[in-house]
Amino acid sequence: MYARVARFEGATAQALEASAAGIREQAAAEEGPPPGVPAKKFLLLHDTAGGKALAITLFENDDDYREGDATLETMSPPGEGMGQRVAVDKYELVVDLDA
Numbered sequence: 001m002y003a004r005v006a007r008f009e010g011a012t013a014q015a016l017e018a019s020a021a022g023i024r025e026q027a028a029a030e031e032g033p034p035p036g037v038p039a040k041k042f043l044l045l046h047d048t049a050g051g052k053a054l055a056i057t058l059f060e061n062d063d064d065y066r067e068g069d070a071t072l073e074t075m076s077p078p079g080e081g082m083g084q085r086v087a088v089d090k091y092e093l094v095v096d097l098d099a
Helices: 013-030 062-073
Strands: 002-009 039-047 052-059 084-092
Touching: 002 062, 013 039, 052 062, 062 084
Parallel strands: none
Antiparallel strands: 002 052, 002 084, 039 052
């Protein structure tokens, strides 16, 4: 499994909250991720005091990662967004534990 980790900085707390609400609404309306994003899981982490966010998207295999990455590169977070995207990195998931 592969993770696409996008890091955002410079957002207001209100913009982060609005963006998260927009993503939840979009996912509910589409009953999952947007077309072209064959993700298995999506995590959004906010540091509202610091104006930062991490968007972690998990993909089953490298082909799905490449397709999702290409699609996500054309998209922007809804609303005022999550600040400026400062990095996008690819990781391989090597341990997955549930507590």
